[in-house]
Amino acid sequence: MELHFECTDFSVWKEALSTYKSRIESLNKPNLISLDEFYSDELPSLLHQRNPNPSITTSELSRLMQWKLTRGKWRPRLLDFVSSLDDSSVKSASQKAFHSLPDISKAISELTVLKGVGPATASAVLAAYAPETAPFMSDEAMVAALGNSKDYSLKQYLLFVEKLQSKSKELSLKGDSFTPSDVERALWSSAVGVKLQSSPTVPDNKIKGSNKRKRKH
Numbered sequence: 059m060e061l062h063f064e065c066t067d068f069s070v071w072k073e074a075l076s077t078y079k080s081r082i083e084s085l086n087k088p089n090l091i092s093l094d095e096f097y098s099d100e101l102p103s104l105l106h107q108r109n110p111n112p113s114i115t116t117s118e119l120s121r122l123m124q125w126k127l128t129r130g131k132w133r134p135r136l137l138d139f140v141s142s143l144d145d146s147s148v149k150s151a152s153q154k155a156f157h158s159l160p161d162i163s164k165a166i167s168e169l170t171v172l173k174g175v176g177p178a179t180a181s182a183v184l185a186a187y188a189p190e191t192a193p194f195m196s197d198e199a200m201v202a203a204l205g206n207s208k209d210y211s212l213k214q215y216l217l218f219v220e221k222l223q224s225k226s227k228e229l230s231l232k233g234d235s236f237t238p239s240d241v242e243r244a245l246w247s248s249a250v251g252v253k254l255q256s257s258p259t260v261p262d263n264k265i266k267g268s269n270k271r272k273r274k275h
Contacts, residue, residue, distance in 0.1 A: 061248035063202045063225070068232040074244035075236075081247045082129075084254055093125040097186060105156075105187045113153040114183060116145045123174070126182050129246075130197060139174025148172060152183060159184070160191050162219055166212055177215045189239030193222045198249035199242040 061074045082094045101122065105112045114122070120141045127133055155168035162184070169180035177195060184192035193199065195215050197207035203221045204214070222238040229236040 060252050061202070061244060063221075063245070066228065066232075068229050068236070071229055071236065071241070071244050072233065074248045075240055077251060078243045078247045081250045081254075085129075085250070087128050089124070090128045093121065093128055096121055097125040097182075101186045102189070111153055112156045112187060113149040114186075116141070116143050116148045119143070119148055119152075119175075119183070122182055122186065123179060126179060126194075136174045136179070140172070140179075143172055143174070155180070155184065156187055159188050162192055163212060163216060165192070166215065170212075176210055177212050178210050181215055185239050185242075190226075190237045191223075192219060193238040193242040196242060196246050199245040202245040202249065 061070060065071065079094075082090055101114075101118060104118065105114065120137065123137050123140045127137060151168055151172050155165040158164040158168055165184055166177050166180045169175050169183055170177060175183075181192060181195040185194040195210070195218060199222070200207035200214075200218055203218055203225075206214075219238065222241045225241050226236055226238045229241070
């Protein structure tokens with residue numbers, strides 16, 4: 059069942075969020091499961107261990123970019139840009155960004171000075187450190203919340219944040235804490251589920267004569 063942004067039923071949102079890991083697995087993309095474990099579990103812990111002056115390293119940023127591109131659209135040039143960044147520049151920019159929170163506009167601006175890091179990648183960095191404040195700017199959640207995923211500007215991200223923070227507060231009043239990042243993951247998971255239901259898992263042109271046996275909905 060597709061999750062609509064206007065939905066106010068906490069149990070529906072909770073159910074969508076609970077399918078996140080299985081949706082990651084169902085995409086059958088190389089390394090995505092391990093990359094998602096790194097992004098969702100390991101990285102937040104590493105960043106908080108560095109308090110009171112948290113920062114991200116170039117290698118961590120590179121893995122975060124791999125996660126972002128593997129979960130979404132693959133654009134290798136961005137990964138090349140990020141992987142070649144100077145470690146001290148990445149540390150300095152991310153430290154300034156984390157210290158800028160909860161001013162999301164300032165935090166995004168501090169990170170986008172880095173080559174290859176636009177608002178969407180910057181949002182992934184902030185979401186890893188402060189999921190209760192800044193959600194990741196995924197295409198699927200942008201379409202659900204704003205009806206558009208083509209504009210990756212800071213202005214658009216701030217509108218997105220406002221909507222997801224508002225939805226997070228609304229849902230948290232009805233049940234357990236539900237962060238803006240939980241809202242994003244629930245929307246992403248629902249959108250991926252709808253796509254998987256409407257398309258076969260094995261392309262028809264790859265295995266001749268196997269359409270009937272291999273097609274799954």
